[in-house]
Amino acid sequence: MQIDIDEISKLFGATAALHPVSLALPSGALVALLGPSGSGKTTLLRILGGLEFPDTGRVLFDGQDATGLTVQERRAGFVFQSYALFRHMTVFENIAYGLRARGRQRPAEAEITRRVTRLLELIQLPDIGKRYPTQLSGGQRQRVALARALAIEPRMLLLDEPFGALDAKVRKELRQGLRDIHDTTGLTTVFVTHDQDEAMELADLVVVMSMGRIEQIGRPQDIRARPASDFVRSFISA
Ligand SMILES: Nc1ncnc2c1ncn2[C@@H]1O[C@H](COP(=O)(O)OP(=O)(O)OP(=O)(O)O)[C@@H](O)[C@H]1O
Ligand SMILES: [Mg+2]
Structure with missing residues (x-):
């Protein structure tokens, strides 16, 4: 654009x-x-x-x-310096958050899983979906923040x-x-x-x-x- x-x-x-x-x-x-x-x-x-x-x-x-x-x-997809991840949510839930918050335009659960999996691959952290932000390094957190920004397309x-x-x-x-x-x-x-x-x-x-x-x-x-x-x-x- x-x-x-x-x-x-x-x-x-x-x-x-x-x-x-x-x-x-x-x-x-x-x-x-x-x-x-x-x-x-x-x-x-x-x-x-x-x-x-x-x-x-x-x-x-x-x-x-x-x-x-x-x-x-x-x-717009936003990423800020401070880690803006939700601490009480897993990486998967963090990335899925924007999609689930879409109300009537919310994709089906299978589609959400597909998209989050693809985004985890894109940020080259395919295996961390079940972890919490406190279990990640700073660099990993910023990658997840990027994936979350991208999730809303x-x-x-x-x-x-x-x-x-x-x-x-x-x-x-x-x-x-x-x-x-x-x-x-x-x-x-x-x-x-x-x-x-x-x-x-x-x-x-x-x-x-x-x-x-x-x-x-x-x-x-x-x-x-x-x-x-x-x-x-x-x-x-x-
Ligand atoms: N909400 C606000 N209320 C009052 N002044 C503000 C506000 N936001 C920014 N300013 C002022 O506007 C100017 C520009 O701020 P801005 O945050 O855009 O700078 P920046 O280039 O991002 O700086 P930094 O590298 O420190 O983040 C500064 O003088 C700042 O103090
Ligand atoms: Mg600034």
Whole structure:
């Protein structure tokens, strides 16, 4: 799904979290929102997902105005830094949760089992369905969080520092995992990071933010081509 952000702005009291920003995200792109703390990355991601509403501007999904759509109507798959798994549910139940909560559109139990099994294979943890989140490593939990986000068959994936709490080795594995899942599903994927290497390694398109503004948009090699001093300055000034 193509996502267009058209002159979106957001104030929190006197703080301009986002000045009017505009951005076109091509269908199927893997996009990094990169910038220092407080630059507006999470605010922009939450506006895309319908967790927050902008003061001005529009969000378009495949050219259709989606600004007023609810979270459910947008069908975004979310993954956050903190493990948002339900502790009292098994991995299987966690992944199935979004499907079971669908009311009348709830799939039959056999279909739920089929889908959860397939998602466990996709995250390369086929045997952990019966475990509880406390019995998993941090990296495994984030894989399960990813599977749960995918279970609802989202139209896009939105990830906020999904690997932020993990050590370097696991982080690297999960980057590759996200890349593989992205390539398999073809979902337009937006992930927030303040790690420059992560953005460069993983993304097709890097959006550099600073103080509620978009400073640069480009492919990793184009962003890298900028003088390092400029890049560093944009961080320091924020
Ligand atoms: N709910 C809120 N109420 C008040 N101010 C907020 C709220 N959410 C964000 N802000 C402010 O808006 C600005 C942008 O915040 P945002 O969370 O989008 O930044 P970020 O780039 O995600 O930062 P970080 O890397 O620390 O997560 C900050 O100045 C922040 O304090
Ligand atoms: Mg944030």
